[in-house]
Amino acid sequence: MSVTTIKKNITSDISGAIQQTVNSFPLLKEKRNEAWHTFQQLSMPATKNEEYKYTPVTRLLEKNFSFPTANPSGHLSTLQDFSIPELDANIIVFVNGVFSQEHSSIFSNNSEISILTMEDAIVQQTEVCLKHLSAYIDLKADALANWNTAAWTNGVFIHIPAGTTIEKPVVIHHIHDTRNGQVVSIGRNLVVLEKNSAVTIVEKFDSIGDANHFSNCITEAVVAEYAELNLYTIQNDSGKRFQYGLTQIHQADSSRVNTYTFSLNGKLIRNNLQLTLNGEGIESHMYGLYLLTGDTLADNHTVVDHKKPNSFSNELYKGIMDEDSKGVFNGKIFVRPQAQKTNAFQANRNILLTDKATVYTKPQLEIWADDVKCSHGCTSGQLDEEALFYLRSRGIGKETAQAMMLYAFAAELLDNVKHPVIKRYLDNVISERLHKNF
Amino acid sequence: MLTIKDLQAKIGEKQILNGINLEVKPGEVHAIMGPNGSGKSTLASVLAGREEYEVTGGEVDFLGKDLLEMAPEERAREGVFLAFQYPVEIPGVSTINFMKTALNQIREHRGQPALDAVSFLSLMKEKMKLVEIDQSLLSRALNEGFSGGEKKRNEIFQMAMLEPKLSILDETDSGLDIDALKVVANGVNKLRNKNNAVIVVTHYQRLLDYIVPDYVHVLYKGKIVKSGTKDLALELEAKGYDWIKDEVALA
Numbered sequence: 001m002s003v004t005t006i007k008k009n010i011t012s013d014i015s016g017a018i019q020q021t022v023n024s025f026p027l028l029k030e031k032r033n034e035a036w037h038t039f040q041q042l043s044m045p046a047t048k049n050e051e052y053k054y055t056p057v058t059r060l061l062e063k064n065f066s067f068p069t070a071n072p073s074g075h076l077s078t079l080q081d082f083s084i085p086e087l088d089a090n091i092i093v094f095v096n097g098v099f100s101q102e103h104s105s106i107f108s109n110n111s112e113i114s115i116l117t118m119e120d121a122i123v124q125q126t127e128v129c130l131k132h133l134s135a136y137i138d139l140k141a142d143a144l145a146n147w148n149t150a151a152w153t154n155g156v157f158i159h160i161p162a163g164t165t166i167e168k169p170v171v172i173h174h175i176h177d178t179r180n181g182q183v184v185s186i187g188r189n190l191v192v193l194e195k196n197s198a199v200t201i202v203e204k205f206d207s208i209g210d211a212n213h214f215s216n217c218i219t220e221a222v223v224a225e226y227a228e229l230n231l232y233t234i235q236n237d238s239g240k241r242f243q244y245g246l247t248q249i250h251q252a253d254s255s256r257v258n259t260y261t262f263s264l265n266g267k268l269i270r271n272n273l274q275l276t277l278n279g280e281g282i283e284s285h286m287y288g289l290y291l292l293t294g295d296t297l298a299d300n301h302t303v304v305d306h307k308k309p310n311s312f313s314n315e316l317y318k319g320i321m322d323e324d325s326k327g328v329f330n331g332k333i334f335v336r337p338q339a340q341k342t343n344a345f346q347a348n349r350n351i352l353l354t355d356k357a358t359v360y361t362k363p364q365l366e367i368w369a370d371d372v373k374c375s376h377g378c379t380s381g382q383l384d385e386e387a388l389f390y391l392r393s394r395g396i397g398k399e400t401a402q403a404m405m406l407y408a409f410a411a412e413l414l415d416n417v418k419h420p421v422i423k424r425y426l427d428n429v430i431s432e433r434l435h436k437n438f
Numbered sequence: 439m440l441t442i443k444d445l446q447a448k449i450g451e452k453q454i455l456n457g458i459n460l461e462v463k464p465g466e467v468h469a470i471m472g473p474n475g476s477g478k479s480t481l482a483s484v485l486a487g488r489e490e491y492e493v494t495g496g497e498v499d500f501l502g503k504d505l506l507e508m509a510p511e512e513r514a515r516e517g518v519f520l521a522f523q524y525p526v527e528i529p530g531v532s533t534i535n536f537m538k539t540a541l542n543q544i545r546e547h548r549g550q551p552a553l554d555a556v557s558f559l560s561l562m563k564e565k566m567k568l569v570e571i572d573q574s575l576l577s578r579a580l581n582e583g584f585s586g587g588e589k590k591r592n593e594i595f596q597m598a599m600l601e602p603k604l605s606i607l608d609e610t611d612s613g614l615d616i617d618a619l620k621v622v623a624n625g626v627n628k629l630r631n632k633n634n635a636v637i638v639v640t641h642y643q644r645l646l647d648y649i650v651p652d653y654v655h656v657l658y659k660g661k662i663v664k665s666g667t668k669d670l671a672l673e674l675e676a677k678g679y680d681w682i683k684d685e686v687a688l689a
């Protein structure tokens with residue numbers, strides 16, 4: 001590095017941070033070093049980068065963080081503030097990227113499910129880990145995915161044997177304790193569902209303290225024939241959380257996947273959700289709801305890749321942007337030449353509540369097969385004035401009328417949530433957020 | 439109860455109401471008729487407080503209060519009810535929840551306690567009978583996918599629930615089949631008493647056979663150009679509007 005460089009170069013700063021952990025797992029040494037080099041080659045995305053056009057991740061990190069960094073040690077006295085009430089679940093807690101034995105509890109039987117920290121899994125389940133880690137994600141284009149791959153320090157390994165249905169959901173808490181300064185955590189989860197197995201996983205992001213914090217978290221899931229994965233992502237943290245997430249799901253024949261992404265608060269949320277439908281008779285649903293206020297920026301980039309014939313995908317994302325917030329939705333659907341008889345649907349609906357709120361929405365369909373049914377639709381606009389007047393003309397106050405309509409808009413997503421306890425929790429959070437008082 | 443003096447209103451650059459005068463007393467039924475586009479729905483909307491319309495002159499007194507000063511919900515709470523010519527479909531909002539919220543906000547305004555679930559449901563049952571509306575309709579989202587007639591029936595059901603002092607029925611008869619028309623008109627009549635009043639906007643005599651008006655007014659080009667008794671409606675039914683238009687042209 002040249003000593004004459006005055007301008008802060010975040011790519012090299014992060015690179016310096018990566019250096020500290022790149023060699024921490026001997027078995028992954030090669031993969032991690034390769035990703036480190038790719039990271040340096042790609043460098044952090046500039047706004048010229050089409051995939052980050054509306055989401056200045058680089059500038060925001062530059063402005064709000066200093067790298068390299070050493071996290072302060074975190075302390076959590078109770079999980080209660082962050083747990084989902086009355087949910088009977090397997091719980092795994094990370095505080096500042098470090099596994100917390102104290103707050104974690106695993107109830108499901110060892111023969112039914114193996115839940116390990118990634119640290120342990122690399123040693124105890126080496127073969128599975130080496131087979132699947134980074135096997136399906138695209139590391140050619142995205143610097144942040146390479147950053148994660150080179151530098152992750154911890155995460156969860158979940159393996160469900162064939163024919164097993166796990167009744168109790170697995171909740172992964174990513175908690176940042178920033179009371180003693182900025183926190184940066186790089187996490188990596190690997191979920192492997194063998195044939196005809198089923199599980200529900202919740203990833204939840206929370207924090208204590210007032211300092212800025214960033215998480216770069218990748219979840220890779222492999223869903224075998226006839227298996228079913230329900231994956232919830234709940235992002236309802238304080239306004240100091242910056243977060244990049246990549247969820248890559250690889251599906252085999254006749255598998256089922258439902259993803260639910262609720263982005264309710266934070267400073268910067270970037271979610272990459274990518275489903276590869278590598279089989280026939282697959283059914284995938286992607287649901288997303290973003291309710292944004294303040295200066296929150298939430299960017300959902302989704303990809304559905306139909307590689308084989310006779311599968312079905314359906315995507316519904318909805319957003320309400322209030323105050324100065326910004327929503328971004330980009331939905332790619334690929335239908336490969338041999339993926340005949342594909343059904344692929346996508347809808348993105350947005351409501352803007354102020355003049356300053358913005359949303360950028362873009363469907364991108366690339367269809368190479370001819371016998372397919374695909375549709376997409378994007379809308380954005382204000383609340384329907386006529387409907388609002390109708391409600392008010394019956395004596396319902398303006399704010400209540402507005403809340404009724406917003407809740408109705410959001411409730412379409414809640415209707416699709418299958419797990420009753422998770423649904424009730426989300427309903428409460430959303431009702432509170434939308435000032436539902438009817 | 440309602441006194442409208444020289445009311446003028448426009449939407450965008452288009453002047454629609456050009457000086458309306460009307461006095462409605464408790465217990466009365468007024469019919470407003472007039473050719474398409476003459477401003478009947480506009481008048482109804484302005485009275486209900488629709489914000490797109492700009493009142494450019496005149497005044498409206500409702501039970502001693504300045505109606506034009508009030509927000510739409512305040513007007514409703516004071517006792518104004520508009521049965522829409524085109525009721526709005528609101529997906530996702532359940533009719534029952536909507537009705538309960540509306541009723542309780544009105545009750546709160548009147549200083550009455552909120553109805554609990556049980557008394558609300560029994561009130562609903564009673565009013566459903568009055569307009570013979572099916573429970574299955576009310577368990578759906580508000581007006582969503584309702585037929586034209588079902589929407590109109592739902593409007594009168596809401597009126598029955600909210601017990602307004604002044605009801606403005608904007609072409610409630612259109613879209614109703616003959617039997618439904620009778621049922622709905624009957625419902626309206628049962629809700630009438632010496633303390634409330636009704637303004638019916640309609641094109642046809644057949645509604646006025648059931649809801650018999652004390653006065654009939656003809657609205658034309660944003661003005662009431664003729665008023666009379668129920669016989670005026672019969673005359674219009676027989677002769678159309680040309681003779682009135684001629685009178686206006688001559689004047």
Ligand SMILES: Nc1ncnc2c1ncn2[C@@H]1O[C@H](COP(=O)(O)OP(=O)(O)OP(=O)(O)O)[C@@H](O)[C@H]1O
Pocket residue numbers: 449450452454472473474475476477478479480481523
């Ligand atoms: N939003 C609007 N923008 C422009 N013109 C409007 C608007 N709303 C109403 N108008 C016009 O105002 C005039 C009066 O409309 P209004 O709906 O009050 O008539 P009406 O008497 O109720 O007619 P109908 O018998 O057909 O229901 C019409 O010429 C109509 O086109």
Ligand SMILES: [Mg+2]
Pocket residue numbers: 478479480523608609
């Ligand atoms: Mg009209």
